[in-house]
Amino acid sequence: MVSWFGPEKKSIEQLREGGLEGLHWIYGTYSQRILNQCFRILLSKEQAEDVVQDLFVKLPEIIAEFRGESSLGTWLYRVAHNMCLNRLQQAKNRNKLEWENAEELAPRSQGASIETRDLLGKALAVLDAETRSMLWLKEGEGVPLKELSDIFRLPEGTLKSRLSRARDKVREYLEKEARVERL
Amino acid sequence: MNDYKRLFEEAERLKPPPGLWRRIESQVGMRSGAGPEGAGFLGSPALRAAAAVVLAVGLLGLGLMLRQRPDQVEVAVSSLPAVQAAEETGTELVDPELLGWHADLGEVEEESDAADEAGEVL
Numbered sequence: 001m002v003s004w005f006g007p008e009k010k011s012i013e014q015l016r017e018g019g020l021e022g023l024h025w026i027y028g029t030y031s032q033r034i035l036n037q038c039f040r041i042l043l044s045k046e047q048a049e050d051v052v053q054d055l056f057v058k059l060p061e062i063i064a065e066f067r068g069e070s071s072l073g074t075w076l077y078r079v080a081h082n083m084c085l086n087r088l089q090q091a092k093n094r095n096k097l098e099w100e101n102a103e104e105l106a107p108r109s110q111g112a113s114i115e116t117r118d119l120l121g122k123a124l125a126v127l128d129a130e131t132r133s134m135l136w137l138k139e140g141e142g143v144p145l146k147e148l149s150d151i152f153r154l155p156e157g158t159l160k161s162r163l164s165r166a167r168d169k170v171r172e173y174l175e176k177e178a179r180v181e182r183l
Numbered sequence: 184m185n186d187y188k189r190l191f192e193e194a195e196r197l198k199p200p201p202g203l204w205r206r207i208e209s210q211v212g213m214r215s216g217a218g219p220e221g222a223g224f225l226g227s228p229a230l231r232a233a234a235a236v237v238l239a240v241g242l243l244g245l246g247l248m249l250r251q252r253p254d255q256v257e258v259a260v261s262s263l264p265a266v267q268a269a270e271e272t273g274t275e276l277v278d279p280e281l282l283g284w285h286a287d288l289g290e291v292e293e294e295s296d297a298a299d300e301a302g303e304v305l
Contacts, residue, residue: 020211027199032196032197036197045197049199049203053207056207056211057207057211120191136191167187170187171186
């Protein structure tokens with residue numbers, strides 16, 4: 001059992017008692033990481049923000065399900081991951097998300113270079129949503145394998161092989177892109 | 184640094200937009216009705232338990248009162264304005280003269296029955 005302490009424990013207690021301060025602390029600590037995770041799964045900035053909003057609005061209710069068996073961050077990554085997959089499934093059922101994602105891949109916000117950002121979006125798009133989530137958390141956020149195992153409820157060995165295959169696919173994509181650029 | 188590593192290290196990292204927390208805050212307030220703090224208080228298990236205890240004590244007290252002093256309870260109940268009003272209404276509806284007439288009618292009927300029976304015998 002992972003111990004959660006200090007301000008995190010206090011925030012969870014406040015949240016369970018209905019206090020907004022606890023929710024605000026958790027938002028300030030985790031919202032950015034969750035937003036980026038959702039962005040890499042959904043490949044859409046707007047949809048990622050929607051999921052983050054939805055998650056934090058529901059958090060005062062769903063925090064009852066958090067039993068402290070993992071860190072709060074790990075649990076939130078898992079909740080966000082599931083919410084994103086649900087959203088993709090719903091959109092797939094409506095059969096229209098593919099077109100929205102294609103538009104979202106066009107770079108909009110400031111930050112990293114447009115080429116790199118666009119390339120990452122395209123490279124991740126060759127993977128399925130769950131593998132995108134795994135690869136982003138491992139490579140982009142530096143989440144350790146043990147924690148990934150808790151988030152995805154998969155044995156570490158399975159995760160290693162899935163991550164290895166995902167890296168190969170992304171490298172393959174990058175090489176293909178580089179060849180196209182050289183032409 | 185190889186292309187693969189650079190791809191992630193230079194990746195864009197989004198920041199939550201400034202209005203996002205406001206939207207969450209207002210939606211949490213709407214979901215809980217009287218605001219998150221009020222809802223937490225009203226919906227807290229401690230308050231629900233306290234309300235249940237108060238209700239149980241009240242019912243127990245009423246039960247004991249009925250068991251030990253039914254006469255006092257009767258007096259207390261009869262002193263209620265609603266009960267008094269009902270009693271007043273009752274006396275107005277039951278007219279004593281009407282009751283007397285009804286009683287006479289009964290007697291007359293009894294008398295005539297007796298006469299009939301006598302005639303039959305004769």
